[in-house]
Amino acid sequence: EKVLVLSADFSTLDEQDARPTVSFESLGSGLPVESYFDGTRHGGQFFAEQVVLNNQYDSTYQSWTGWAVSNTTDSQTAGYGNQFSAIAGSGALNSYSYVVANAYPGSLVPEIVIANEDPAVSFDSVMITNTTYAYRSMLDGDAFAKKFGGDTGQDPDYFNLVIQGISASGDVVGEVVFPLADYRFENSIDDYLVDEWVRVDLSGLVGARKLQFELESSDVGAFGMNTPAYFALDHLVLNDPSYTPPALGLSRINDDLSEDLVVSLSSNDQTEADVQKTFVIPAGVASVEVPIHPVDDFIFDEVQDVVISANAVGYVFGSYSL
Numbered sequence: 635e636k637v638l639v640l641s642a643d644f645s646t647l648d649e650q651d652a653r654p655t656v657s658f659e660s661l662g663s664g665l666p667v668e669s670y671f672d673g674t675r676h677g678g679q680f681f682a683e684q685v686v687l688n689n690q691y692d693s694t695y696q697s698w699t700g701w702a703v704s705n706t707t708d709s710q711t712a713g714y715g716n717q718f719s720a721i722a723g724s725g726a727l728n729s730y731s732y733v734v735a736n737a738y739p740g741s742l743v744p745e746i747v748i749a750n751e752d753p754a755v756s757f758d759s760v761m762i763t764n765t766t767y768a769y770r771s772m773l774d775g776d777a778f779a780k781k782f783g784g785d786t787g788q789d790p791d792y793f794n795l796v797i798q799g800i801s802a803s804g805d806v807v808g809e810v811v812f813p814l815a816d817y818r819f820e821n822s823i824d825d826y827l828v829d830e831w832v833r834v835d836l837s838g839l840v841g842a843r844k845l846q847f848e849l850e851s852s853d854v855g856a857f858g859m860n861t862p863a864y865f866a867l868d869h870l871v872l873n874d875p876s877y878t879p880p881a882l883g884l885s886r887i888n889d890d891l892s893e894d895l896v897v898s899l900s901s902n903d904q905t906e907a908d909v910q911k912t913f914v915i916p917a918g919v920a921s922v923e924v925p926i927h928p929v930d931d932f933i934f935d936e937v938q939d940v941v942i943s944a945n946a947v948g949y950v951f952g953s954y955s956l
Contacts, residue, residue: 638952652930656870662731670704699742712770726761726831726868727931757836765864779860799842885921
């Protein structure tokens with residue numbers, strides 16, 4: 635019988651052993667409930683753990699661009715008066731605080747810069763969602779912007795977040811495009827607006843020390859983009875070469891080791907511990923080590939149980955409880 639086995643010499647993980655993570659809880663800890671910092675007292679930038687975020691506040695017009703810090707939870711109220719709320723109703727992983735970007739083309743470009751002097755530290759992933767302001771505008775339309783899909787639901791609308799990775803020398807090393815809304819599918823039942831926190835992989839931006847964020851919309855008028863140019867961001871994970879994750883042993887019990895075996899891995903609670911989605915056991919090898927990543931969710935939720943599972947075609951699945 636062909637069997638997959640997951641094993642380890644430990645049964646507990648500590649969230650303090652997670653990869654370096656910027657949660658913005660340190661910035662939000664000084665915020666009253668249902669409030670925000672829009673830059674009035676921060677001199678053009680925010681410092682959060684190992685990164686710096688830019689901000690510009692115009693006292694004449696009481697307006698801001700770049701980043702703001704928020705803990706507001708209003709996912710229902712439409713319009714500009716609710717520009718600081720994430721549509722998900724909280725920070726990522728149910729955290730207290732997150733950041734909101736105002737990224738109208740032609741104004742200050744939102745940036746996140748790694749402040750850690752170690753040049754080997756890089757970006758791994760981030761969690762993104764729509765703001766309530768942008769989401770409700772796209773869902774129903776407003777005085778300035780159209781309802782996505784139009785009256786028939788067939789208009790090929792989109793709202794894209796473009797993330798560029800910039801090296802220390804200023805070169806673009808790559809970009810990631812994340813659709814915050816996409817109505818371009820042949821079958822309109824597949825059209826969507828993002829209404830929850832979604833993990834966006836940044837690990838392909840090798841050599842990036844800075845991220846720049848721009849928004850693109852299909853709804854453009856005489857004065858530029860009509861869709862509210864806002865999005866929310868949280869739980870920024872960094873790659874640090876000095877960090878060594880714990881690992882599970884992954885073994886295949888099978889006499890025939892002549893071919894590579896592709897194994898699908900999963901965690902039943904990715905808010906507590908995560909694992910690479912696929913892993914290859916090379917030909918001629920029976921066992922490998924699979925890194926497992928405890929997730930620092932910055933929530934005091936006591937002990938949580940997580941099950942890691944491994945599946946492959948033709949094999950009895952394996953699991954390991956933590």
